[in-house]
Amino acid sequence: MSKKRCLFTEKLKAEYGFLKSENESKVACTSCKGVFSIESRGRADIERHLQSSKHKDAMKGTQQAFISEFFKKQNVANDxxxxxxxxxxxxxxxxxxxxxxxxxxxxxxxxxxxxxxxxxxxxxxxxxxxxxxxxxxxxxxxxxxLEIAHFITILIDTSNRKDVKILPIMVRYFSFKSGVKTKLLQINSIPGETSDIILEYVSTAIQKYSLSEKVVALSADNTNTNFGGVSRQGQKNVYRKLETKLGRSIVGIGCSAHVIHNTVQAAADSLPVDLELISVKIYKFFYIYTVRNTN
Known part of the structure; x- marks a missing residue:
């Protein structure tokens, strides 16, 4: 008598959903596109196919993970x-x-x-x-x-990089915890350096961060655009226009770096020694002697 013929039953179809029936004893694998017969051993033929290198290589490219697996879980481990x-x-x-x-x-x-x-x-x-x-x-x-601070100084200075004009806005204020602080509030490029452009840029930042009632001073270079020159004359500079915009008088402070430089220069001129001569002698003492440089 001939051996019993194995068929692709409904139970096997439910268990191996990726297999499609070609006929009663031949199936096609949708993962690796292979076709094989289960007539001799039935389930054992399917398991043998699953262990084949062709099927395993195909499954490596078709295995999919849920998108949630790529995100951190809410319960994160201590490590x-x-x-x-x-x-x-x-x-x-x-x-x-x-x-x-x-x-x-x-x-x-x-x-x-x-x-x-x-x-x-x-x-x-x-x-x-x-x-x-x-x-x-x-x-x-x-x-x-800045919400806690009562008095704020606005500091501006334009920096040119080829055809790009960058204008950072700094704020100086007093903090009860850390004392006087200077922070960068905003930095963007502007289309030009006229007083109207700078005023619009600065006043927009002041309104954006609700600082209109707290601004007490403006610090910038003593140029005609910012202050109308050293004499602070005229009404078409940023300083005067900002006062009009705020509706009150504010303190005009020149460039902080220039103020410090002028202070040091005036103090050096009042010393009883010639600092320039001393600096030149110190330089000549070190610059050509290797032993003196290393020590």
């Missing part, structure tokens, strides 16, 4: 929290010491290799941490301090 803290600290360190993203990318790979395999702070991730997390957090803290 993961420590790793996140390390990455944030490293990002803050790079920003504080003005390290380039390329250098930090190399350094983070060394940290990962030598100390923590979970550590990851390449230049792309580092930029995301600084721009998306650390920067907004620090700026929110500055805004909180």
């Amino acid at each position: 993961d929290l420590q790793c996140i803290a390390k990455e944030m600290t490293f990002a803050y360190h790079c920003a504080k010491h003005h390290l380039s993203f390329n250098a930090s990318d190399c350094c983070s790979k060394l940290i990962k290799k030598f100390y923590d395999k979970k550590f990851s702070a390449g230049k792309t991730k580092l930029e995301a941490l600084l721009v998306g997390v650390i920067g907004p957090h620090i700026f929110s803290e500055v805004l909180k301090e």
